[in-house]
Amino acid sequence: MSALVRMRLTAFVRGGRALPGLLGTLVMVGIIYGGGRSDAAEAYGFSAVALFPVVAWQAKLLLDTEPDVQRRLAVTAVGPHRELAAGLLAAAAVGAGTVAFAMILPWLFGAITGPAGIAPGLWAHAASLVAAVGLGALASRAVTRSTLYGIAVLVTGSVLAIVLGLDGSVVPWLAPPLMAAARRLADHPDSASLVTLSAHALLWTAVVIAGYARMRRTRS
């Protein structure tokens, strides 16, 4: 499976599809940190929210890099389960690179203060990353079959993740806990709320990935 992950990452980079996500990340980082020095925990909380659509878009781009017939060739080589897992792992690897880039860059320019915020910031980005990979997978061509539907899923999912996560939302559990995590990080969270939000993020992602796997069974 690692060989298939490597093959997909190679195609993603060589095909120039890594560039849009990189530029999107630069824009997000510029907007978030352009106003001056910020507390790390608070800034990273909002960074995790802002990166959610970027990482989801990157995941879609990566999963769509391969022509449909090549994806089917991969299925014959490694089987449907490992083919699916390799795609998600490759998307997560690209997302992890984006998160590292977005977290390290502000330090290099002195835009962040308070090293104590690094660990909770890393947690918020990890929660955002797994949920974004799930959304990107749902928006991929293997599921949506068309660019238009893919973009619709990506944009709708990203908007709902923010709107449904607003303070006072009646159905916050329908969205990944990005906004809740950003609010907690600004208020210096306790460990109990971190565990609850982690469980929420993992459960949300598990449901989305299960939906992705189910749809892939019938849409090869």
Add this chain to the structure above:
Amino acid sequence: MRLDGVSYRYGRRGAWVLRDVSVDLPPGGTGVVLGRNGVGKSTLLQLVAGVLRPSAGEIRERPGPVGWVPERFPADQPFTVHGYLTAMARLHPMTDPVDTWIDRLGLTAYRRTRLGDLSKGTAQKVGLAQALIPRPKLLVLDEPWEGLDAAARELVPEIVEEVTAAGGIVLVSDHRGETGRLPGAITWTVADGTVTQGDVAQAHAVIEIAVPAAEAEATAADLRAAGHDVIAVRTKAVV
């Protein structure tokens, strides 16, 4: 390998492409899938290869590894011929050396060529190579002769014989009449969503004839009535 009551449709509300198909192929056997364009030959091959899952029924005792040659090789990928075949070989635990098939299929001059720069026939050879590198026990060939040069076309029956001699199973579709070169093959005829398993095919020869265009349909009908298999009717000469 046995297909047991296999049915398939694209999507839950799609029309059935295949209904209740039950056929089998023994180890060392060759199957030739026959039928008009659009009847579901490629779908049947993809079900056999494991690319598609049956909507109903199951495929038993599918041998592995599986080599599948798609009708159109996906050349729109940022790899060279050697880079692509090496990456595909790494997906399998046991493979032939990549260069063995590069040399045998006449791809040596294209080792460093990007897939997107290949002609259709050369890209098809890459598709053939990636299927053969893992030493397949089930080789599924969808129109393998399409676009190949004369030397490579001669090689296909040779490869089929090698796979079956090693106890593997080969399934081939073809509308050019080239499968006449595979004596001993069992025919699977696809029509109206069903597959009929025929007898062992005899060796066939392909005769190309030219008639006035106005008489083409009538001649084809006469030939069919006489029990011949009319493979194609072209209105333009192919040089």
